[in-house]
Amino acid sequence: MSLVYTQYDKIDIYNVYAPKCNTDESALSSSSKNTVEKTAKKFKRLRMFSGYDPCYSIHIEDYLNRIDVQKSLHANVSGWIKDRRWSICSDSVFDNYYDTIFTVRPIYSKLVKTGLRVWVYSGDMDGRVPIIGSRYWVEALGLPVKSQWQPWYLNSQVTGRFVEYEGLTLLTIRGGGHDVPQDKPAEALVLISSFLSDRQLPTENN
Incomplete structure (x- = not known):
């Protein structure tokens, strides 16, 4: 994993085809270089298409650290945080969070058995939670296949692919990164809408 992260250092881990923000790292959220996990945290989630600023998250941090903005949001009202900046990734939370489990597959199995509809989606350009990993754990649930992989469409274009299991649907969004609504808002x-209205994704090219 250490070798993998040295390669991710050259690209955006949250969208492997997005332009990388090349602003001086000191302007980004603080990250320790002592561990592989913290190395990964310095990457920013970026917009994919030209016309969008790949360093937008820095601007968000600057905005949300303004005193007038914090006041309007009723954040930091006590004023006790004076020498610390709000950041998209919190090192203090990351460093003190130890509640981890080996797998959440049993939870999904229970949800499916209750009859709840479960959809799992991944942008196919996400390097943080790649679709191949999602496929492995979903297949490990051992659910019967209801319909094989097939494309779904938007505006006469293939938007991704999906497979239906008994009780769970796994789907991809073509060109989407870790934050699909950010990269592909129309597709998202x-x-x-399809999930909330209990409809299958559009499978006709029209």
């Missing part, structure tokens, strides 16, 4: 809306 179709996905969420």
Whole structure:
């Protein structure tokens, strides 16, 4: 994993085809270089297409650290945080969080058995939670296949692919990174709308 992260250092781990923010690292959220996990945290989630600033998250941090903005949000009202900046990734939370488990597969198995509809989606350009990993754990649930992998569409374009199991649907969003609604807002809306209305994703190219 250490070798993998040295390669991710050259690209955006949250969208492997997005432009990388090349702003001086000192301007980004603080990250320790002592561990592999912390090395990964310095990467920013970026917009994919030209016309968007790949360093947008820095601007968000600057905005949310303004006193007038914090006041309007009723954040840091006590004023006790004076020498610390709000950041997208919190080292203090990361460093003190130890509640981890080996796998959440049993939880998904229980949800499926209750009859709840479960959809799992991944942008196919996400390097943080790659679709191949999602496929492995979903297949490990051992659910019967209801329909094989097939494309779904938006505006006469293949938007991704999906497979239906008994009780669970796994789908991809073509060109999406870790934050699908950020990279592919129209596609994300179709996905969420289809789920909430209990409809299958559009499978006709029209």
